Amino acid sequence: MAKPNEPVIVRNLSKAYGRVPALRDIDLTVRAGEIFGLIGPDGAGKSSVMKAVAGVLTFDRGHIEVFGEPLDSEAAAERIKQRIGFMPQGLGLNLYADLSVEENIDFFARLRLVPEADLAERKSRLLAMTRLERFRDRPMKKLSGGMKQKLGLVCTLIHAPDLVILDEPTTGVDPVSRRDFWAILAELLREQGITALVSTAYMDEAVRFQRASLMFDGRVLMEAEPGELAEMAQGMIVVIETPPDCQAEALRRLRAKFPQVEAVGPAVRVWVDQRDGGDPESQVRRTLAGLENAQLRVVEPELEDVFVARLREAGRSAGRLPPLTGDVNRGAEVAIEAQSLTKAFGDFRAVDEISFTVPRGEIFGLLGANGAGKTTAIKMLTGILKPTAGEGRVAGADMHRASRLIKERVGYMSQAFSLYLDLTVAENILLFAGIYGLSPSARRERMAWIIDVAGLEGHEDDRVGGLPMGVRQRLALGCALVHRPQILFLDEPTSGVDPLGRRRFWEILFHLAREQQVTVLVTTHYMSEAEHCDHLALMYAGRIVADDSPQNLKREVSREAGELLELRSGDPLAALGILAEGGFDGAALYGRRIHLLAKDGAQAQERIRKLLERGGVTVTSIRPVPLTMEDVFVYRVLELERAAAQKAA
Incomplete structure (x- = not known):
């Protein structure tokens, strides 16, 4: 009231x-x-x-x-x-x-x-x-x-x-x-x-x-x-990890049985409705019977899972993705290779000697703060921007000598501009098909494919500026794929897109990478999306400072910084002040909870309890919780900032 x-x-x-x-x-x-x-x-x-x-x-x-x-x-x-x-x-x-x-x-x-x-x-x-x-x-x-x-x-x-x-x-x-x-x-x-x-x-x-x-x-x-909010949803998430060659089959079976399934990196996450009772793990295990070495665990749903479930209950969903046909990419085994790639603007180095390789068929994430150099790196690799120094090969072609060939073999979806908003859906597709020199029959075939994937049947004559953001982004992805590229560069592709749209978008990317061996390089500010990538490179001040799978990056931070603890207390604001005064500088408020990293979890929990009890704050619970990619990103960047400040001093 x-x-x-x-x-x-x-x-x-x-x-x-x-x-x-x-x-x-x-x-x-x-x-x-x-x-x-x-x-x-x-x-x-x-x-x-x-x-x-x-x-x-x-x-x-x-x-x-x-x-x-x-x-x-x-x-x-x-x-x-x-x-x-x-x-x-x-x-x-x-x-x-x-x-x-x-x-x-x-x-x-x-x-x-x-x-x-x-x-x-x-x-x-x-x-x-x-x-x-x-x-x-x-x-x-x-x-x-x-x-x-x-x-x-x-x-x-x-x-x-x-x-x-x-x-x-x-x-x-x-x-x-x-x-x-x-x-x-x-x-x-x-x-x-x-x-x-x-x-x-x-x-x-x-x-x-x-x-x-x-x-x-x-x-x-x-x-x-x-x-x-999560408790109101009446469902649980089952996470399945399978050998890489079994993931596609697991997805096929699960999507035939459950309405809410998504691939996240090497894992598959399934929403299991619990209104009718029953053990979620048993339901999923029966669906995967006979699939070798499938490991299952049940976890609480995240808010996005709840959001998608509520939209489904309201009759809204992204719909089933139509079959995505196409030839398997037979390009070079190493799709992208950068060696000491550098771009300077006067005395400022936007990209400073970065090196990395991306195998064919991998989803590779490039993460970094605003101004870290991600977009500049993509523009050099796609031939839009000439590098100051360094070497690179894209789709088997030397970036210095074969820019035209590279442009024929890559698709690029930029952060700021991908479509002509005053043109219709069909006019945009035909424009991109014409730019890449497709024949009339190929244009018709790709038009039908893009309309199907973007879910735009009956909207071919609609102006693009009036489309919902999620649909517009799927159309932009289709236009980037109109010429069947070997490599896809995506710069912040899902900014502003609703969860249903983002899930369908990543479902398309997963299929392209796993089934057609298209290589995907993506930048994103959604740290939860970083989990979808097979491999990540973290950029800071123009340099790559970490380069590994999401799972290994988390393990490395855990080894260095310890466990992530979640604290619940009767007065979280007072607890936050006491912890800051007690030397827990990284403690952060999360609603009515507090998160902090602690090297020795057991000793830290005991010290926290004593600190708060002396301050008159009741501790309800302290427990370890899994690290997220945001925790990894923030920890790495703050460590680098501290090192730079000490060097300057």
Whole structure:
């Protein structure tokens, strides 16, 4: 039941843009001193809710109260504006490109009438929290994506609001900047008791919220604490590991029996509904009877699993992937080879002597922070950008001497531009087919194939700009494959795509790699997607600093840093402060839980219990939890940053 003094109360909120409904009877309540999350893909309605709560968007029907003030007029919005801070979606969209970091902060401080006596202290503290202190004089336009978002947060907080409204603040930024962002919010929550309404398209960020609403198509599907969301789904995940040559057969059998199956690297994950009871492992084992050396384990579902299951219950699904026919790629055994590849822009080395090899038929992931050099590396390998130094072979051709041959043998789906939005579906396909010189009969055959794979039957004459993001990305993938390339380069291919769309996208990639031996090199900011790759290379400051399978990268971090512990307590904010003072610098708030790395798990648990008991905080539980690729990424990058800082000192 909502209390009158709760910061945000929304009831029956509805909004349409023309004939397109954006919000359908939204209800939510944000309690004082919590981080409340809106989770969902692009187009779910998150931004419309946040703009309405911030008082900058009118709505058609419903009721909104912010700090007890009904938002029924411009005058009402004016009365509460000093108590809120609103950060819109998009990297640096609330900032001024030609102003420096400090000039942007001072401008917002004057706009918000911050007293001069308070400004210096607030600015100094916020710059220290965001690690932007040494960049005071740098123009905003020269900041990385993560730094822009942190500066945007400083400008949103400079007038000390009671409620901050942050619209997808971590989209498009690297995992280290995301971790910084959440650490700042946790500190503000602990020290100042602010309230935050935050939206995200990253399902794995749900654990950061005290409570969250799961949104899709303008509706709230579920609302609860993150741990409770998974429990509401009435299903479990069975993970199957088989020898590589048995994985495709395991997938075929499981998809015939279960509606929610996905391949993740060498493993297969199956959702088993438990409404009718029964042992999940036994159900899967019967389906795989006779398949040699299949190892099974049952795990709790992740939020994305729950989200997909709820969409299926609502009658939405990605559908069965049609048969993907095609010849097996017989290209070179080593599909991509880079040797000391370098690209310099003046004195700056965007890519600094990177070396790696990718065998035919492998899914290879290139990970790195914003500005690490991933896109520059892809552009050199595809012949778009000339390297400063180094050697490379792509699809058996020397990148220095055979750029035309390379372009014929590779498909490239760029981060920013893949399709012509003003053209129809059919016109885009025909354009790409013409660029690659396909014959009329080949064009017809590839047109039919792409339409089938993208699920666009009957939409051939629709304008691409009006398609949902997931469908548009599948069409872009089809256009990149129109000439049957041996190698596929994908730069951030699923940014903004809903979980159903992402799963279908990766299902296509898995088939291409396993069945047709197409080599895939992909960059991604979704750390959960890194698990889909057979091999990963982590880039930092233009160099490759780690290069192995996801499983081996996790094992290496475990050897160096120890176990990842999850702590539950009666007062997680107080516990976080006590742990920080007690030397556990890496402790991070995850909703109502705390995560930290500890070298000696048993001793660390005992020390944590004693620390918190002395501080008057009750420990509910401490347990080891599996490392994620985000933990690996953040640990590696922070270690490199510390080493660089020590060297500079």
